Amino acid sequence: MTTFPALLGQRLRRDGVQLLLWTVGTALLAYLTYVSVAQAYGTDEARASILAVVMANPVILLFRGLPSGAGEGAFMLFLIFPFLALLAGMMSSFLAVRHTRGDEEIGRAELVAATRAGRQTPLLATLTHGILANVVLAALSAAALTATGLEVRGSLVSGAGAGAVGLTFLGVGLVSAQLMRTSSGANSLAVWTLMLSFLTAGIGNALGTPSNDLQRMESSWLTWLSPFGWGEQTRPFADDNVGPIVLCAALGMVLAGVAVALQSVRDLGGSFVPEQRGRAGAPATLSTPPGLVARLTRPSIIGWGFGGMVTGLLATTLAAVIRDIGADNPALERIIRAIAGGTDMEQATVVVFFTMLGILAACCAVQTVCRARQEETHGTAELVLSGPVDRVRWLASFIVVAFIGILVVIAAALAGAAAGLASRDGDWALLGDMAITGAGQIAAASVFIATTAVIFVVAPRLTIPLGWALVLVSMVLGLFGPLFGFPDWVVRLSPMGVAPIVTSDGVDVKGLWWLIAAVAVGGALALGLMRRRELAVG
Known part of the structure; x- marks a missing residue:
């Protein structure tokens, strides 16, 4: 494991600018959304009227979060949390594929595997790198919300919820890199998984049951099939439930373990999903x-x-x-x-x-x-x-x-x-x-x-x-x-x-x-x- 610090440092240097854009951009989006909500929906009455209309037209929930009340913080997270989690998920899945299947494609992984590092250490370095990236994203997002004057506990739950969803898709990216033959194929599988999960959570919310005062939605069972749904179930600034955060992080680690197991039984450069066989004769368009x-x-x-x-x-x-x-x-x-x-x-x-x-x-x-x-x-x-x-x-x-x-x-x-x-x-x-x-x-x-x-x-x-x-x-x-x-x-x-x-x-x-x-x-x-x-x- 003496090569682990060097590999981790190489990943941190290589992704420095990209991770700065992802993490700071996510935190800035959270901060600016609060400013916008405070200006446009400055009263409980304005926020409550919007939530009442949402309950009457649940299709809106396909691209929003889970309503948890008309409080300033809860209402803001209803509007923005799915997008914070989406950014964390995209950052994590791209990172995972870039340092695994991407490195195999260009021959870097083969050179590293020929050293004392072997084949597993680079994967563990990538996993640690992804965890650190999500911890930074969660911390900056929580700090941005705390800076607006919102409660510290709710801010921490908000940031941790987005980061935990990112950890889940870090695992998805690692597994996709083991299954697919190319980095583009692995990225496509990870992104489609992410988007289907996003849509599943939205449909589950839309099929939920509104409260009598039309201020809160209890989502349907379908939401619990999606990591985005788990993140939304934290209900920051309302319930501040940390259980779904643990669930997201645990799934991410399980998927990472699966990726380690898959890598140990496949050849370098190989995959479990074979490339599609081409035609015996190429069409004229390929000329x-x-x-x-x-x-x-x-x-x-x-x-x-x-x-x-x-x-x-x-x-x-x-x-x-x-x-x-x-x-x-x-x-x-x-x-x-x-x-x-x-x-x-x-x-x-x-x-x-x-x-x-x-x-x-x-x-x-x-x-x-x-x-x-x-x-x-x-x-x-x-x-x-x-x-x-x-x-x-x-x-x-x-x-x-x-x-x-x-x-x-x-x-x-x-x-x-x-x-x-x-x-x-x-x-x-x-x-x-x-x-x-x-x-x-x-x-x-x-x-x-x-x-x-x-x-x-x-x-x-x-x-x-x-x-x-x-x-x-x-x-x-x-x-x-x-x-x-x-x-x-x-x-x-x-x-x-x-x-x-x-x-x-x-x-x-x-x-x-x-x-x-x-x-x-x-x-x-x-x-x-x-x-x-x-x-x-x-």
């Missing part, structure tokens, strides 16, 4: 770089497209509900109008949901361009470029497919929106508003294609962390900036904050021409610089 990129990124694009369809469905399904809530609650109406720019309430709801859609489309774009970096580090890009394919054409293929991915996400959202309108016999004029707003989000999301491509060319090692960090910052500024009272010029730094929208007076193009210019300049810069760039495999 072109865009066709190959489309094949490599197809599963992720389909996944983001499904998320877009759900977002579009919720936009039209909840538009009328939120309009009615806003009529009875001026605070909520101010929030929606602040994000959407002061339009009609139904139009404003569409803008809010399609701002979220723009973030999903940007995630699809960034993941697609980041695949170029993965191909480079895995050595497969070198094989492609050894043929009659130049560097510019190769990178352009990822840019084109990323743009197609954005179109798929937006088109799926419009299909979901149409289904929602048909189900409730809604106003079909909203679909035209959504098409215009969606077109604006295409321009906004395309900015991330250009910026990530430039990062890939100029600083390839930063492609993945910096590409995703820009999406996270843009989400905070564009979606939450108006709620947190950021100045207009700060909100406009986010492409989503300057995308065209539909107002009661027509179409406000806002910063459309700046977005198009940024895409054109960024794309041309990335492709131009790619001509002289050498492959950066390490």
Whole structure:
């Protein structure tokens, strides 16, 4: 075990910037959400009226937490806890895969295993690294909430609950890395497990039983099948139940033990889920770089497209509900109008949901361009470029497919929106508003294609962390900036904050021409610089 400190230190140094973004970003989100809630829902009456409407429309609980009362702290955690836990889960699962299956793919694990460290010590170092990361996330989140003046015990339970969910998905990531043959496959399995767990908890809450005063929801048994549900059962600032925290942490450790057992019985580089066998003859599309990129990124694009369809469905399904809530609650109406720019309430709801859609489309774009970096580090890009394919054409293929991915996400959202309108016999004029707003989000999301491509060319090692960090910052500024009272010029730094929208007076193009210019300049810069760039495999 003398090599354990060195391996742990290497992981901490390697992930220093990424973990700083994850942990501080999560804590900052908790702090700013409290500030927003205190401003918008400053009275018990305002918070109680929102909870009463939630009980009457439980579909809202699909993307919120478990209502535990109208107290300031309890209400804030009802709004934000699932997202704190989601960030912790994503951080942990990515960390687990990066230092296990990812290291095996690039050959680093084989070199380490040939030393005194063997095969198990690196896995134990990764487990310790993940535990420390979640402890830091929990501590910073608790400190952020305590700094607002909320009770210390409730703040500690809130932070520990999010960190404990992170520990569960640390175990999920470790097991996924043992099961799947590639890091992309392991990440996909972990993320799909995370999202299904998130949705299961939301459905379990929506199927629950409200209290007589409509201030508290007792979730159904389905919630107890999800680690997110366990985290929500802590009910910070209401019950402060620590039992579910122990349950989450225990499951994470059990899964980590399973990962250790699986690794001890498999060959280095092997997996328990075999790679899918290819056809005897490749289709003609694989003879072109865009066709190959489309094949490599197809599963992720389909996944983001499904998320877009759900977002579009919720936009039209909840538009009328939120309009009615806003009529009875001026605070909520101010929030929606602040994000959407002061339009009609139904139009404003569409803008809010399609701002979220723009973030999903940007995630699809960034993941697609980041695949170029993965191909480079895995050595497969070198094989492609050894043929009659130049560097510019190769990178352009990822840019084109990323743009197609954005179109798929937006088109799926419009299909979901149409289904929602048909189900409730809604106003079909909203679909035209959504098409215009969606077109604006295409321009906004395309900015991330250009910026990530430039990062890939100029600083390839930063492609993945910096590409995703820009999406996270843009989400905070564009979606939450108006709620947190950021100045207009700060909100406009986010492409989503300057995308065209539909107002009661027509179409406000806002910063459309700046977005198009940024895409054109960024794309041309990335492709131009790619001509002289050498492959950066390490």
